[in-house]
Amino acid sequence: MPVDYFDLMNDSAYFLSDVHLRIQADDIERERRRELFLLLDKIKEEQATLFIVGDWFDFYFEFGHVISQAYTDVYAKMRELIEAGVTIHYFGGNHDYWLGSFMSDKIGVQIHRSGTTLEFAGKQFYFHHGDGLNEDDVNYRRLQSVIQHPVFIWILKWLIHPNIMHWLAKWLSARSKLKYRKETPLDLLNLVRKNYSIAEELFAGNVDFMITGHIHYPKLKSFGEKSFLTIGDFINYFSYGFFDGVNLSLKQWHVKQLEQRELP
Numbered sequence: 336m337p338v339d340y341f342d343l344m345n346d347s348a349y350f351l352s353d354v355h356l357r358i359q360a361d362d363i364e365r366e367r368r369r370e371l372f373l374l375l376d377k378i379k380e381e382q383a384t385l386f387i388v389g390d391w392f393d394f395y396f397e398f399g400h401v402i403s404q405a406y407t408d409v410y411a412k413m414r415e416l417i418e419a420g421v422t423i424h425y426f427g428g429n430h431d432y433w434l435g436s437f438m439s440d441k442i443g444v445q446i447h448r449s450g451t452t453l454e455f456a457g458k459q460f461y462f463h464h465g466d467g468l469n470e471d472d473v474n475y476r477r478l479q480s481v482i483q484h485p486v487f488i489w490i491l492k493w494l495i496h497p498n499i500m501h502w503l504a505k506w507l508s509a510r511s512k513l514k515y516r517k518e519t520p521l522d523l524l525n526l527v528r529k530n531y532s533i534a535e536e537l538f539a540g541n542v543d544f545m546i547t548g549h550i551h552y553p554k555l556k557s558f559g560e561k562s563f564l565t566i567g568d569f570i571n572y573f574s575y576g577f578f579d580g581v582n583l584s585l586k587q588w589h590v591k592q593l594e595q596r597e598l599p
Contacts (some may be wrong), residue, residue, distance in 0.1 A: 350546025389428025389464025465549030
């Protein structure tokens, strides 16, 4: 696992995943972004570090210099935080792993394309969105190796019009929603539990915290002095992780105009 090191004056951090910012902004999406931006304002005010652990976007693909206008307000907000001194680390998920250079070059986001261990506040954090994390997920891992291959991405960029990609994104998004509606909380909790053995292996080494997303089920579990966190989402739970420099916790952003599930 690659290890990156960085020093920051503020040892607090926020962890978000599975925000799934939509390409089409209806009333619900606009209200969801308003709540998200309020949380980002809090992070900016506290000068904390932001870790985005995948699926920030519901679909993300860069066509060279062509960038989707659907996210211009999001880009501007991220740039606002960085200009104010906030460091943003971004780990690609299964909905947004087609990351180009725009966010790193133009906005200043630090991009990580695979599972990565970072040292923060004297602790070792292992980050992974969670897709294909288990070795028994052979079919997905094979698919992932194809669709993330540079040749495959080049073909998509040059042979498929952006409008077609956006149509495909909306179709995939609809299918994804149906999938999660069919899964019960117990189904999702069982998926989370499959990652406990991976966490224990990491904790047997020098890793102190394992942070994941993907499953859309918030769960914080302690293994002695070490902790595993799957963040949940900013769709149903509006949950996020918080590190105060010593302890890792699971929190919930209480929205005003949207339906919200209670933390399990």
